[in-house]
Amino acid sequence: MLSSIGEIGLNHYLILSAALFCIGMFGVLMRKNALVILMSIELMLNAVNISFVAFSRYQNNLDGFVMVFFVMAVAAAEAAVGLALAVAIFKRFREINIRFFEHLKG
Amino acid sequence: MEKIWIAILLLSPLLGAMINGFRFRSQNYRLAGSIATICVGISFFASVALFSKLLGMPVESRFFNVSFFDWIQVGSLSVPMAFLVDPISIVMMLIITGVGSLIHLFSIGYMSHDERPAKYFSYLNFFIFNMLLLVMGENLLIMFIGWEGVGLCSYLLIGFWFTDKEKAAAGMKAFITNRIGDAGLLLGIFLLFLMVGSLSFSDINSAGLSEDTGWGMLTLALLALFVGATGKSAQIPLYVWLPDAMAGPTPVSALIHAATMVTAGIYMIVRLNPIFILSPNAMFVIALVGALTAFFAASMGILQWDIKKILAYSTVSQLGYMFLALGVGAFTAGIFHVMTHAFFKALMFLGSGSVIHAMHEEQDIRKMGGLKKYMPITHWTFVMGWLAIIGTPFLSGFFSKDEILWMSVHSPRGSWLLWLIGFITAGMTAFYMTRLMTLTFWGKSRVPKDVHPHESPISMTLPLIVLAVLSVFGGWLGVPHGVSSLLPGHIPHLLEVWFGDLIAPIPGLGKANYALEYSLMAMSVLLAAGSAFAAYKLYTEKESLLAAWVQKAKGLHNLVANKYFVDEFYHARIIRPCVEMSKALWEFVDVGFIDKITYIVSNAFQDLAKAVRMTQNGNLQRYALYILAGLFVSLSFVVWG
Numbered sequence: 225m226l227s228s229i230g231e232i233g234l235n236h237y238l239i240l241s242a243a244l245f246c247i248g249m250f251g252v253l254m255r256k257n258a259l260v261i262l263m264s265i266e267l268m269l270n271a272v273n274i275s276f277v278a279f280s281r282y283q284n285n286l287d288g289f290v291m292v293f294f295v296m297a298v299a300a301a302e303a304a305v306g307l308a309l310a311v312a313i314f315k316r317f318r319e320i321n322i323r324f325f326e327h328l329k330g
Numbered sequence: 331m332e333k334i335w336i337a338i339l340l341l342s343p344l345l346g347a348m349i350n351g352f353r354f355r356s357q358n359y360r361l362a363g364s365i366a367t368i369c370v371g372i373s374f375f376a377s378v379a380l381f382s383k384l385l386g387m388p389v390e391s392r393f394f395n396v397s398f399f400d401w402i403q404v405g406s407l408s409v410p411m412a413f414l415v416d417p418i419s420i421v422m423m424l425i426i427t428g429v430g431s432l433i434h435l436f437s438i439g440y441m442s443h444d445e446r447p448a449k450y451f452s453y454l455n456f457f458i459f460n461m462l463l464l465v466m467g468e469n470l471l472i473m474f475i476g477w478e479g480v481g482l483c484s485y486l487l488i489g490f491w492f493t494d495k496e497k498a499a500a501g502m503k504a505f506i507t508n509r510i511g512d513a514g515l516l517l518g519i520f521l522l523f524l525m526v527g528s529l530s531f532s533d534i535n536s537a538g539l540s541e542d543t544g545w546g547m548l549t550l551a552l553l554a555l556f557v558g559a560t561g562k563s564a565q566i567p568l569y570v571w572l573p574d575a576m577a578g579p580t581p582v583s584a585l586i587h588a589a590t591m592v593t594a595g596i597y598m599i600v601r602l603n604p605i606f607i608l609s610p611n612a613m614f615v616i617a618l619v620g621a622l623t624a625f626f627a628a629s630m631g632i633l634q635w636d637i638k639k640i641l642a643y644s645t646v647s648q649l650g651y652m653f654l655a656l657g658v659g660a661f662t663a664g665i666f667h668v669m670t671h672a673f674f675k676a677l678m679f680l681g682s683g684s685v686i687h688a689m690h691e692e693q694d695i696r697k698m699g700g701l702k703k704y705m706p707i708t709h710w711t712f713v714m715g716w717l718a719i720i721g722t723p724f725l726s727g728f729f730s731k732d733e734i735l736w737m738s739v740h741s742p743r744g745s746w747l748l749w750l751i752g753f754i755t756a757g758m759t760a761f762y763m764t765r766l767m768t769l770t771f772w773g774k775s776r777v778p779k780d781v782h783p784h785e786s787p788i789s790m791t792l793p794l795i796v797l798a799v800l801s802v803f804g805g806w807l808g809v810p811h812g813v814s815s816l817l818p819g820h821i822p823h824l825l826e827v828w829f830g831d832l833i834a835p836i837p838g839l840g841k842a843n844y845a846l847e848y849s850l851m852a853m854s855v856l857l858a859a860g861s862a863f864a865a866y867k868l869y870t871e872k873e874s875l876l877a878a879w880v881q882k883a884k885g886l887h888n889l890v891a892n893k894y895f896v897d898e899f900y901h902a903r904i905i906r907p908c909v910e911m912s913k914a915l916w917e918f919v920d921v922g923f924i925d926k927i928t929y930i931v932s933n934a935f936q937d938l939a940k941a942v943r944m945t946q947n948g949n950l951q952r953y954a955l956y957i958l959a960g961l962f963v964s965l966s967f968v969v970w971g
Contacts, residue, residue, distance in 0.1 A: 252954055253954055253958070254951075322950060322951060327948075
């Protein structure tokens, strides 16, 4: 069944990656809940990770894998900061709506 | 070694100006005056030291040309901060620092009741510094700095009592009138630079410019320089500021407006005499303007009632004599008269200051009279000045003035007409000075009951005495050849010997006819004696006769007493049109056109900024959208670009 679709190649992974990225971006742009936005950002980062891994596998070297570890580390740090901000907003307003970040405007 | 002396000479008054400038609130007139006087005294000492050094040098290399650093270095223009001390400038330096320190000393007593003595002495010291820059500068640019600096100090000191609106206005008048002259001076400097390619005096004087008998570029440049001289040295048509400048403190009038600053124009022409001699037309204009100024200023002096105004018109008139001398090529006689005039006019200004001080700021000679017995020292020193200026034989004014009159006939550049104007002026000079003496010191006392004149303190009479001695004997530096051949010991014309070949000889000067010289001399002495006697009689005994004459020549009297309506003419024909035109330009061009353009431009930017501001609203998701848009645009360049 699977073989009838043919070999799964680089393009399939890239299409998946692009789709995930667009979904994440859509979430970042449209959702109001800060927690969901953070999750969407994670989604975008991981979409990029998929394309890295795919390219790495395609070219038979380790460059992409290395980049993935960096992205993961950055994503972890970003999540920590983002969650801290979300907690601070929640403590102040009892809600985590993204519009409260407008109060940071000078 | 001379570098150090020159530095001390220049910096000492500047230091004094700074010390008194930083403590300008001080009311301690003794301390402020002492600092200032000592600083100028140091300069005088340095000048004497340099003078004695010059005396010990061989004649042909008798100068110091000291350069401290390169000031301007642009293309072919190179202006070093260089100073020239040679026989011409050392004479001026000695006058400036010598007479200057006496006047500083006098000021201590004169300014004793003033509220801001430190400020006054600071300005006075700064003036000395600038005047020294003017005479010592080795190129036209340094001279120009000094030229502007003395103008500034003159403005500050004329308007020193600026709470009086009239005095403040007099300061501005002096400044603006001088500015007109300075524009001419700058043009002259530009033209000379165009022709020679250098601003240094030695380069210009030895550039080998050819004679200009017509109205070529050289004549134009020299006339432009002369316009500058008419401003600073108060000649027709720019003399109007000097009589008004008497609003300042009297020692200022003595220092700036009689002895030093107003002679700057004469000094400048003498400095450049080798090129001035090349243009007979420019020289003729200078001689004519000088002679006319001498005549008209003297006539205006006859009918003034303010003691300082009389002296002011007398100064303008004497400056006219100096320009007459320069115009006929007698540069030595010009500088000689600068020197003797500095002595006797500074003396008389200080004497009038002593009188004004004693009369509690009264300047009207109709309210004086009979002051001889109250102020003997002031009176006797004033008598010396009076004798010197009217040309009493063997006093300083006699030698210098008669040399000018003689040269105006003798020189091929002169003429009998110039001599006649100068001769009549000499008679008028004797008349107005005797009138001043008679009304102030002699005759009946017209002093108001509540004023008690008294002799001034020693710090004021001492400078008077020194200057009186100089007025009497200063003329022996320039005994004419004709007279000296009669005297035992045969004293040469020391000043002429001293200048040597720094002064260009007048081309075509014939041998002196001593008989003619003596008879001209005798004529002017007789004229002076006659008009002095007439003035004395008229103003003591024959006052009714005088009144009758005034009645008879009412129109002429009115014209002269109102100073030929020159101020009114300038006001109506020059100042008013200027003001009207400025008003029109302001209302139509500035408000209606230039302002409107700037408003349109600024409004456009404001509207644009308002529109752009809307994008920065703090909405994070909007920002993210912008980033996306940016990403899309840059990617589309990569893909389709």
